[in-house]
Amino acid sequence: xxxxxxxxxxxxxxxxxxxxxxxxxxxxxxxxxxxxxxxxxxxxxxxxxxxxxxxxxxxxxxxxxxxxxxxxxxxxxxxxxxxxxxxxxxxxxxxxxxxxxxxxxxxxxxxxx
Numbered sequence: 001x002x003x004x005x006x007x008x009x010x011x012x013x014x015x016x017x018x019x020x021x022x023x024x025x026x027x028x029x030x031x032x033x034x035x036x037x038x039x040x041x042x043x044x045x046x047x048x049x050x051x052x053x054x055x056x057x058x059x060x061x062x063x064x065x066x067x068x069x070x071x072x073x074x075x076x077x078x079x080x081x082x083x084x085x086x087x088x089x090x091x092x093x094x095x096x097x098x099x100x101x102x103x104x105x106x107x108x109x110x111x112x113x
Contacts, residue, residue: 001044003037008053015058017074026075038071041084052092052103059104066107 010018017026021036038046048054054062065071066086070079097103 001041002047003041003044004047004049005037007048007050015055016061019058020061020071020073021080022074023076026073030075033073036071036073038065038082038084039080042082043084045085045087048086048088050090050092051088052090052094052097054103056102056104059107063104063107 005019007015017034017036019036019038021034021039022030024030024033061071065082069083070081072079094103094108098105098108
């Protein structure tokens with residue numbers, strides 16, 4: 001499975017639910033469990049378009065998923081295990097974003113070298 005995620009197209013308040021999914025009752029309107037895009041891409045590939053737009057808090061969670069290959073759905077405490085490749089692109093100058101504390105150094109260097 002190939003899952004494309006346009007980082008700037010998602011509202012920041014919904015971003016976490018889009019990526020990780022959510023448990024039933026996690027918030028108002030969550031009437032059923034929802035599978036997130038990372039879980040959809042299990043054993044496949046995730047393409048993060050414009051990763052330079054990813055908020056810092058979600059960068060930390062993305063790094064955790066990449067390192068541990070697990071995540072928790074919003075409103076859930078049980079870990080979900082995933083295995084996927086990630087491809088990321090941006091038109092921003094990553095060195096500048098990192099220097100301005102707009103992008104995590106560890107995430108920028110993940111998997112390189």
